[in-house]
Amino acid sequence: MKHLQKPGSRNFFFLNYFQLKYSLIVSPLEYYGIISAVKTLRKEVDDHDNSQEYKPFCTKLLETKKVSSLVYKTLTRIKKNSQMKWLLDCNYSRNENLDWSSAYLLTSRCTRSTKLIEFQFKFLHRRLATDDLLYKIGLKAIDNCTFCQEGPESLIHLFWSCHETSNFWKRVSEWLQSMKLLPKTSTLSNSTAFGLKPETSKFALQINYCLLLARRHIWLAKSKEMSPNFDH
Secondary structure (H helix, E strand, O other), X not given: OOOOEOOOOOOEOOHXXXXXXXXXXXOHHHHHHHHHHHHHHHHXXXXXXXXXXXXXXXXXXXXXXXXXXXXXXXXXXXXXXXXXXXXXXXXXXXXXXXXXXXXXXXXXXXXXXXXXXXXXXXXXXXXXXXXXXXXXXXXXXXXXXXOOOOOEOOHHHHHHHOHHHHHHHHHHHHHHHHOOOOXXXXXXXXXXXXOOOXXXXXXXXXXXXXXXXXXXXXXXXXXXXXXXXXXX
């Protein structure tokens, strides 16, 4: 690990520095895949009780009789990491009790479109490659927001904080109110807009489906390098 880290630090080299230092040409996905694996292993070692013998996941996999149970617990732990990040992004406390089962099942209740289902799966598990991530792995020269160009393009910024996106959500909310699906006095929260806290009113199915379409439109607009447009 010391060959991947800055001297006297636990921080890892950026890809371009690593390539210059060792005169190696490495794919960004390969390099950061290794870094991610090392970080995960280091965290498991740090969190491990010293009174017990540490075992790598591959060893546990070979020794267990309940493979599916072990894999499920591992994937659940990864899922919890994305849940904690959503709670922080939406200004909830770490102990906030959101109904994650409803959030994960929401899309299948709204639509049969595989494109929408796949998009929401990636969205909830934070697997959409925003420009701040692409910048970190060396695939983008800058990490500015595609829409406003005023700050780093994180997931919460792209889908909520950016003023272009905020104006878009305002138009969506006003339209839902004009269709009498939402009360005139209602305010759309980011957790409802994202499907983390699905709408439960009389018109829940229609509202949640429209918000799902709006989320995907934002992502498609980003991929086309244009601002989200309610008329579209």
